[in-house]
Amino acid sequence: MPLRSDWSHSTCSIAHAADVLADPWVLLVLRELFSHRTGFDEIRDATGAADSVLARRLRTLAEHGLVVRRVGGGYDLTEAGRATLPILHAYARFTAATDPDGPWGLRIACALCGSEAVTADWCPACAAPLTAETTTWSRPSMGGEPFRLVAEVAA
Ligand SMILES: [Zn+2]
Secondary structure, three states, X not given: OXXXXXXXXXXXXXXXXXXXXXXXXXXXXXXXXXXXXXXXXXXXXXXXXXXXXXXXXXXXXXXXXXXXXXXOOOEEEOHHHHOOHHHHHHHHHHHHHHOOOOOOXXXXXXXXXOOEOOOOOEOOOXXXXXXOOXXXXXXXXXXXXXXXXXXXXXX
16 A cells, blocks of 8 residues: 555646655755765765665656766756755745744855845845855754855856
8 A cells, every 4th residue: 555645647736746855855865965965875874764765765856857866876966956945945944933942053045145044945135046056055964164055057
């Protein structure tokens, strides 16, 4: 018996996205890929996922075009994968809003002006969209220094 319904053919855009993304392991894998942890072992160690759990999620993400496997190993987010960023930000904002005194260490900021992000997808200080290219995160588990989610594209 499946654990839940199959919404892959739903005409509801929320249900359709949830069919792939509404899985805690998927969200944690995306978090690690945005954090430049792109190797199977790195992702496994950072998330605590069992090998079989992680392999299944990476396969699902690849099947849906959100990640590509590198020749020689490791995984990269595709453009569609990078478009999941506001979803992760919405989770972080929800947590901060519902438990403002919690121990939340993830800091999301605009890479263009340095302002802390208080929305999921745009910078209220400079009005830039918060994309993978224009966002920095800092994570205590990664030393706490801000890092860009995607390296700047060389001209
Ligand atoms: Zn800004």
